[in-house]
Amino acid sequence: MKSASSEGQSSDDDDADLLLKWFENHGEDRTELAGEILMSAGETPRWMARIESGIAAVLDGDGAEAHTLSVGDLFGEMGLVGSRVRTATIQAVSPVSLRILSYQAIEKHRGENLEKRSSFDRALSELIASRVLNPAGPDHGWIALVAHDQKKDQLEQLVCQFQEALSRYKIVATRQTGSRLSSRCQLPVKRLVCSGPLGGDLEIGAMAARGQLEAVIFLRDGLSSHAHGSDIDALVRACEIAEVPYATNRATAQMVLQSLSNGNSEGSLPC
Numbered sequence: 001m002k003s004a005s006s007e008g009q010s011s012d013d014d015d016a017d018l019l020l021k022w023f024e025n026h027g028e029d030r031t032e033l034a035g036e037i038l039m040s041a042g043e044t045p046r047w048m049a050r051i052e053s054g055i056a057a058v059l060d061g062d063g064a065e066a067h068t069l070s071v072g073d074l075f076g077e078m079g080l081v082g083s084r085v086r087t088a089t090i091q092a093v094s095p096v097s098l099r100i101l102s103y104q105a106i107e108k109h110r111g112e113n114l115e116k117r118s119s120f121d122r123a124l125s126e127l128i129a130s131r132v133l134n135p136a137g138p139d140h141g142w143i144a145l146v147a148h149d150q151k152k153d154q155l156e157q158l159v160c161q162f163q164e165a166l167s168r169y170k171i172v173a174t175r176q177t178g179s180r181l182s183s184r185c186q187l188p189v190k191r192l193v194c195s196g197p198l199g200g201d202l203e204i205g206a207m208a209a210r211g212q213l214e215a216v217i218f219l220r221d222g223l224s225s226h227a228h229g230s231d232i233d234a235l236v237r238a239c240e241i242a243e244v245p246y247a248t249n250r251a252t253a254q255m256v257l258q259s260l261s262n263g264n265s266e267g268s269l270p271c
Contacts, residue, residue, distance in 0.1 A: 018119055018120060018123040019074065019120075019123050019124070019127065020050075022101060022106070022109070022120070023050045023099045023101050024099075025109075026101060026105045026106075026109055027050070027099040027100055027101040027105075028099070028100050028102075029052075029097065029098070029099060029100075030049075030097075030098045030099075030100050031095065031096065031097050031098070032092045032095070032096050032098070033092065033095055034092050034093060034094050034095055034179075035091065035092060036091070036092045037089065037090070037091050037092075038056055038090045038091065038092055038096070038098070039075065039076055039086055039088065039089065039090040040086060040089050041085070041086050041087060041088055041089045042085050042086060043085065043086045044079075044084070044085060044086075045076060045078065045079025045080075045084075045085070045086050045103070046079070046102060046103055046104075047076055047100050047101060047102045047103060048074060048075065048076035048077040048079075048080070048100075048101050048103075049074065049075055049076050049098045049099065049100050049101070050072070050073070050074050050098065050099045050101070051069055051070060051071055051072065051073050051074075051075075051096060051097075051098060052071065052096075052097040052098060052099055053071060053095075053096065053097040053182065053183055053186060054070075054071075054092065054093070054094045054095050054096030054097060054179070054182055054183050055068055055069070055070050055092075055093040055094045055096070055178060055179050055182045055183075055189055055192065056068065056069045056070075056073075056075075056090050056091060056092050056093060056096055057069070057090065057091050057093050057192070058075075058088050058089070058090055059088070059089045059090070059091055063089075065093075065192070067190075067191065068093065068189065068190060068191055068192050069090065070171075070182050070187075070188040070189045070190060071182060071186055071187070071188045072188055073188070074127060075088075075090055077124060077127060077128065078128070079103060080103060080106070080124060081124070081128065093175070093179060093192065094179035094180075094182065094183055095183065106120070140211070140212060140214070141169055141170050141212075141214060142169065142170045142171070142172050142190075142191075142207060142212050142213050142214060143166060143169045143170070143171055143172070143213070143214055143215050143216075143217070143260075144171075144172050144173065144204045144207070144208075144213055144215070144216040144217065144218070145159065145166075145171060145172070145173040145177060145178070145181060145217050146173065146174050146177060146196070146200070146201070146204065146216070146217070146218040146219070147177055147217075147218070147219040147220075148196075148219065148220055148221035148224070148226070149221070150221040150223075150224070151219035151220065151221055152176075152177060152180065152219075154219055154250050155177065155181070155217065155219050155253075156180060156181060156184055156185060158217070158250065158253055158254065158257060159181050159185045159187055160184070160185040161257075162257040162258075162260065162261055163185050163186065163187055164261070165257065165260040165261040166187060166257070166260065167187065167188060168260075169214060169260070170190045170191070171187060171188065171189045171190055171191075172189070172190065172191040172192075172193060172204065172207065173189050173191075173192060173193070174192070174193055174194065174195050174196060174200045175192045175193070175194065175195060175200075176195060178192045179192075196226070196228050196231060196232065197226075197227060197228045197231075199231070201228065201231040201232055201234070201235045202231050202234060202235070204216065204235055205231075205234050205235040205237075205238035205239075206238070208235070208238040208239050208242045208244045209238045209241070209242060211242060213239075213242070213244045214244070214245075215244060215245040215246070215247070215256050215260070216235070216239055216244055216245070216246045216247070217247050217253045217256065217257070218232075218235070218246065218247070218248055219247075219248065219249060219250065219253060220232070220248045220249070245259075
């Protein structure tokens with residue numbers, strides 16, 4: 001029950017939830033395999049979508065990944081505000097489940113009711129604004145999740161156990177690990193980097209050096225040698241210099257994740 005003093009906040013919450021309700025009530029399910037093109041630049045826009053599971057990538061003009069979309073992210077809405085063609089290409093990185101809301105269904109259910117149209121338009125404006133407005137200050141609040149092949153099951157168990165706490169942060173992960181955690185634990189993964197041997201560990205180390213990381217969970221296989229061991233060492237050094245919590249086994253990972261779970265939702269680990 002909302003108090004009178006929270007009336008303004010209540011209105012904002014209602015706007016934020018409105019699009020989700022429209023997807024639930026008027027959308028249709030669709031699934032695509034990894035590698036499938038979900039939306040192509042230049043095509044006529046006829047629908048918008050919400051990712052229910054899996055990871056997709058927004059591609060730049062050269063076909064390279066500009067950034068990733070994961071569980072809960074929306075795309076395809078720009079056609080509702082005058083764009084005559086799609087302006088981006090989006091490809092499934094892993095198998096994805098989508099909830100599709102057609103423009104025709106939106107127009108039908110929005111109808112002539114002025115209040116309903118205004119509420120929907122306000123929610124849509126908030127979504128578009130979030131695409132283009134950058135928060136002030138550095139890009140903080142990231143958690144890195146990495147695991148060697150023999151440790152991926154352990155990481156999956158931990159992430160599923162602490163999914164609620166991790167969902168309050170922006171998650172970066174290597175491609176294979178991130179795709180698995182997104183599909184099996186319903187964890188929104190905001191950025192994918194290459195696998196460790198292809199430079200992913202160095203990318204995460206660079207984020208640590210820039211002060212972007214709140215913690216690193218890297219479950220390592222200590223019984224096997226790794227050709228990119230020097231990259232792992234560089235990541236460790238970056239975390240040590242930047243004083244980033246760094247967990248390399250299940251016991252220490254549980255301690256870090258429990259700290260996240262007990263902390264606040266403002267994107268910082270408690271001291």
